[in-house]
Amino acid sequence: xxxxxxxxxxDHLQSAIELEHSTIPTYLTALFSIMPNSVNEEAGQxxxxxAVQEMLHMTLAANLLNAVGGEPQINTKGxxxxxxxxxxxxxTAFEVSLMRFSPEALETFLEIEMPASQEKQAESRxxxxxREGVMLSAGETYPTIGDFYQAIKEGFVYLAGVCxxxxxxxxxxxxxxxxxxxxxxxxEVVVVTDLETALQAIDEIVExxxxxxxxxxxxxxxxxxxxxxxxxxxxxxxxxxxxxxxxGDQPNAPTGSVISVDWDQVYNIQTNTKMADLTPGTVAYxxxxxxxxxxxxxxxxxxxxxxxxxKLLAYPGPAATYMSDVATTAAALVQTPYPGKDGVFVxxxxxxxxxxxx
Numbered sequence: 565x566x567x568x569x570x571x572x573x574x575d576h577l578q579s580a581i582e583l584e585h586s587t588i589p590t591y592l593t594a595l596f597s598i599m600p601n602s603v604n605e606e607a608g609q610x611x612x613x614x615a616v617q618e619m620l621h622m623t624l625a626a627n628l629l630n631a632v633g634g635e636p637q638i639n640t641k642g643x644x645x646x647x648x649x650x651x652x653x654x655x656t657a658f659e660v661s662l663m664r665f666s667p668e669a670l671e672t673f674l675e676i677e678m679p680a681s682q683e684k685q686a687e688s689r690x691x692x693x694x695r696e697g698v699m700l701s702a703g704e705t706y707p708t709i710g711d712f713y714q715a716i717k718e719g720f721v722y723l724a725g726v727c728x729x730x731x732x733x734x735x736x737x738x739x740x741x742x743x744x745x746x747x748x749x750x751x752e753v754v755v756v757t758d759l760e761t762a763l764q765a766i767d768e769i770v771e772x773x774x775x776x777x778x779x780x781x782x783x784x785x786x787x788x789x790x791x792x793x794x795x796x797x798x799x800x801x802x803x804x805x806x807x808x809x810x811x812g813d814q815p816n817a818p819t820g821s822v823i824s825v826d827w828d829q830v831y832n833i834q835t836n837t838k839m840a841d842l843t844p845g846t847v848a849y850x851x852x853x854x855x856x857x858x859x860x861x862x863x864x865x866x867x868x869x870x871x872x873x874x875k876l877l878a879y880p881g882p883a884a885t886y887m888s889d890v891a892t893t894a895a896a897l898v899q900t901p902y903p904g905k906d907g908v909f910v911x912x913x914x915x916x917x918x919x920x921x922x
Contacts, residue, residue, distance in 0.1 A: 568723075574629060578634065579712075580712070582643060594663065594670075610802065627754065627755065630738040632732060632733065638866050648660060662835065716766060738872050740877060803825060806825065831899065833908070842910075858893050859916075860916050897911070898910070
């Protein structure tokens with residue numbers, strides 16, 4: 565079903581924010597499970613850089629929603645997925661879990677970032693089954709993230725034609741700007757004020773994930789005169805294939821330097837850890853609570869930043885502080901024994917908890 569009203573567009577854009585966020589805990593969980601000073605550090609850096617760009621995509625989606633008069637909702641229990649979870653783009657697809665760095669995790673990441681061109685020629689890497697219900701209120705479903713954003717793009721084009729004077733708000737003070745937030749690892753925040761900048765923001769999200777024009781490259785060199793980078797799908801693929809992509813390489817056939825991986829140099833964390841499964845007062849529970857408190861403080865800050873206080877994202881500042889707290893508490897968490905399970909450690913659960921800062 566096509567997007568034909570501004571309210572439908574807002575609904576899709578809120579789902580876009582939720583979608584971009586929902587990938588971050590999955591990537592960070594794998595990253596946090598990698599042992600310090602292990603052979604996996606190069607692979608871990610790849611995962612980290614992609615997670616940083618997902619935060620950029622979340623910011624771009626928030627700018628898009630603010631541009632049409634919406635109000636991004638970030639710090640609610642309903643915003644945070646209950647893992648294992650389906651991606652919030654309405655697709656009838658696989659579930660995503662919070663799991664340690666492993667071949668299974670990487671296969672899931674490839675499913676998340678799969679370009680439409682790959683989806684047509686490759687069988688699903690992880691089990692798929694029809695979900696019960698969809699998160700989009702109108703009930704649309706999309707086979708890939710790229711298809712989801714294509715619908716949003718077409719919605720912008722249609723609505724800009726039928727209601728050009730009312731689609732975009734005149735006040736841009738809620739926009740996150742490049743001088744406030746610099747993703748550093750490629751790409752750039754787009755201030756969305758009209759159709760041209762809206763389409764530019766959407767293209768950046770899709771191309772960094774899937775590649776530009778069915779290539780392995782994300783288009784940052786074309787769009788922002790920045791160094792060319794491999795798109796997310798192919799960056800993850802490098803880890804499984806054990807080689808980096810270099811200039812001249814074709815999809816699925818990297819010929820660059822070797823990437824070393826040791827799946828044993830990883831903390832064996834519990835998949836989809838839940839606070840409800842741990843006993844309050846125990847070290848495991850309290851360490852997980854500390855992690856989720858830091859994570860919830862970050863969500864509170866992002867909510868405020870996307871709702872009129874964009875300078876909260878500036879570095880140094882509150883957002884950077886809470887991001888550091890998330891990493892610090894996670895480092896202690898993944899070395900905390902899981903009660904009753906020998907050789908298993910507590911994993912991050914990314915659950916929203918009420919904090920004094922809200």
